[in-house]
Amino acid sequence: SQQGEEDPQALSIQEGENATMNCSYKTSINNLQWYRQNSGRGLVHLILIRSNEREKHSGRLRVTLDTSKKSSSLLITASRAADTASYFCATDPQWGKLTFGTGTRLTIIP
Template structure:
């Protein structure tokens, strides 16, 4: 079964609004990463948060991690039409230092 599960499966917002996507996972992790994918092709790494971190920022992105709840959230502020993409969380379970497990993703649509 999937280690990471994103929620919601799809999200549609207006340009300028904030978008929040959530990810839940099952086992203890070393870190959690968020990736973006345009048009079903290559993934672009967005941000990595380690298990001992609670929050991280990168530009308009804010990621939180709650290891007690085994969940993470990705917030995109002041969204733009160009943010339209699928967003995936990926975890590497403890005991594995390379094998990422991806969820099915959240499809974000930002309407101009």
């Protein structure tokens, strides 16, 4: 897979359920960042996890990083309709030059 590939490509769940998205990458990284993008809009930063961290929480978000498997996951708990968006992981293999994945399109069904 390419640097920063998310799966699944699309995910539909009922409101209130948890959503899990995964990201895999190929090269060593300084950090990994997750972003949200509403259709046609800007990128909203969600969370940054550094290469020496394994787990991080922010509100309803939980991010894990496994550098041995070169993978990360984003968990959104108790999903809401407003969480409907595309979610991207972005890796930083070269000091600030972010490489984005193709994204997971998340749809929350009310």
